[in-house]
Amino acid sequence: MCAPGAVRLAIDLESQLKKPSVPILLREFYEQEIEVAYNYGMPGIRIQYIPGPVWGRDNAQIKTHIIEGNNPLTDKPVMKEIVEKFTAQLTDKEKNPGDLKHVPPPATYTGTHAELQKLFLEKRYTDFMPVILPTEELVNEMLMGTSHDPDEVLGKMNPGSEAGEMWTYTVKTAAINAVMAGAKPEYFPVILAIGSTGTTAGNISDNGFMAGAVINGNIRDEIGLNYDIGAVGP
Numbered sequence: 001m002c003a004p005g006a007v008r009l010a011i012d013l014e015s016q017l018k019k020p021s022v023p024i025l026l027r028e029f030y031e032q033e034i035e036v037a038y039n040y041g042m043p044g045i046r047i048q049y050i051p052g053p054v055w056g057r058d059n060a061q062i063k064t065h066i067i068e069g070n071n072p073l074t075d076k077p078v079m080k081e082i083v084e085k086f087t088a089q090l091t092d093k094e095k096n097p098g099d100l101k102h103v104p105p106p107a108t109y110t111g112t113h114a115e116l117q118k119l120f121l122e123k124r125y126t127d128f129m130p131v132i133l134p135t136e137e138l139v140n141e142m143l144m145g146t147s148h149d150p151d152e153v154l155g156k157m158n159p160g161s162e163a164g165e166m167w168t169y170t171v172k173t174a175a176i177n178a179v180m181a182g183a184k185p186e187y188f189p190v191i192l193a194i195g196s197t198g199t200t201a202g203n204i205s206d207n208g209f210m211a212g213a214v215i216n217g218n219i220r221d222e223i224g225l226n227y228d229i230g231a232v233g234p
Contacts, residue, residue, distance in 0.1 A: 026052040044094035046085040145185030
């Protein structure tokens with residue numbers, strides 16, 4: 001089960017069946033699950049975090065590293081915290097956690113090429129691979145690949161694994177992402193078709209899996225899509 005699914009199930013157990021529940025998740029999902037808990041109406045739910053990864057470890061390693069290990073956020077023993085979270089009374093902060101506030105980023109950034117590449121990495125706007133900076137000139141060039149209005153709403157999607165609020169994105173948003181990925185304007189109709197499905201390309205877990213798209217018809221040849229030798233290779 002994915003991390004957001006575990007939190008939602010725990011919230012259902014608490015709210016519907018009145019059963020105490022403590023989902024156990026990897027530390028890497030901490031920020032994500034705070035938002036999930038808020039969005040599903042129980043921001044004060046107690047979550048136990050453990051060190052990762054779990055994937056690829058044998059039973060002895062799991063026992064030493066996780067069961068007998070410490071919560072990487074608090075540095076306290078995992079099993080002791082689990083018992084406490086099931087038995088201790090709720091704190092005032094857990095009863096009244098307040099609101100989750102989002103601070104929107106600026107619409108544009110200014111700086112040198114090196115400064116902006118560094119900014120994108122620090123803000124985790126990329127998958128840590130080099131990107132083409134989406135300058136106004138390049139974005140406008142990408143928009144030439146479609147007759148759709150730049151401000152037309154293309155769809156809504158979660159950032160990953162139903163992790164939080166639905167994000168609305170436009171044709172221009174898709175163009176910005178297409179530029180960053182190195183796409184050509186002639187690819188843009190295919191990118192818009194994929195974007196209109198509202199399906200996120202990445203799902204969040206402790207091991208890798210991604211969504212894919214099947215592209216058929218004359219457009220394959222028009223954009224030079226490789227569907228022959230090495231089509232799914234590096």
